[in-house]
């Protein structure tokens with residue numbers, strides 16, 4: 097019998113399991129087994145995105161576990177994200193439908209605008225010019241949001257939210273929104289703890305989902321000399337004192353900071369140990385100590401679209 101995961105309450109009365117499985121970089125040939133393992137272990141929340149190129153294989157795992165009777169669709173919380181080339185309002189519904197078809201589900205629990213900046217709508221996911229530079233589109237994320245709102249009423253998505261929005265972008269969105277975003281999914285770990293953004297979101301009823309909580313060691317642009325969060329001696333000391341792994345401390349750090357957290361793994365033993373965090377809690381002192389490790393260390397800076405007027409991390413206050 098697996099442990100059931102506690103949930104957080106969204107601003108729309110719906111609930112979300114605080115711990116989910118990430119799927120970015122999970123190869124199509126590995127992700128089906130990983131998601132099956134995760135569901136067997138007790139995960140009920142799966143974080144997906146169209147741009148990850150593996151939604152069909154994630155869907156195969158979901159379909160298989162529902163067919164086996166391990167879970168029902170209603171037991172699961174499935175998130176996906178609208179990619180930057182589909183921000184134009186007339187493209188939103190089709191993009192969602194493709195994701196639903198890939199995942200083989202009738203509805204999503206949560207659909208996010210993946211990034212605030214739109215890319216040129218030319219049929220490729222990373223439209224580039226001859227010099228390899230990403231081609232931008234000037235679609236405003238508020239117009240994209242307006243095209244997402246009806247999807248909730250129609251029952252195609254239970255909740256909508258954003259990802260990688262800075263405080264100014266979120267504030268502007270909230271001024272225009274009829275349906276409030278439930279979540280802002282952002283990079284969050286001890287080197288970039290997002291304290292100010294979290295307070296800002298909290299005051300507006302928006303939850304933070306922490307991505308790259310383990311420091312994303314498999315990010316494609318990682319360099320051999322980059323600091324490795326999971327090898328930080330200060331975190332190792334805390335983990336040793338508590339008799340836990342550093343990954344477990346990093347996951348618990350998010351939960352004990354009030355965030356939803358979505359560590360990625362395709363390795364069964366890690367999927368299991370990352371889930372084995374529900375029977376302990378970090379003390380206030382340990383959370384404060386880990387808070388003090390912040391150094392503005394952003395691992396997913398999205399440099400490819402620097403210069404875009406809606407890039408979230410350029411001229412960003414927080």
Ligand SMILES: NC(=O)C1=CN([C@@H]2O[C@H](COP(=O)(O)OP(=O)(O)OC[C@H]3O[C@@H](n4cnc5c(N)ncnc54)[C@H](OP(=O)(O)O)[C@@H]3O)[C@@H](O)[C@H]2O)C=CC1
Nearest residue numbers: 118119120307308309310311312314343359360361362363
């Ligand atoms: N909205 C957005 O723009 C973004 C969203 N995300 C979401 O957040 C998820 C998590 O972030 P991600 O960047 O993938 O990185 P994570 O911080 O979750 O790190 C994943 C890496 O850590 C390894 N790992 C997992 N568990 C352990 C463990 N217990 N011990 C040692 N190594 C471990 C994995 O290896 P292995 O798989 O080989 O086991 C993988 O290499 C993504 O997968 C995606 O769903 C991420 C980035 C951007």
Ligand SMILES: CC(C)=CCC/C(C)=C/CC/C(C)=C/C=O
Nearest residue numbers: 120145147148316317396398400
């Ligand atoms: C540019 C390279 C090497 C890979 C692109 C990977 C990718 C899907 C980027 C999109 C942005 C991102 C980090 C999304 C995560 O959710």
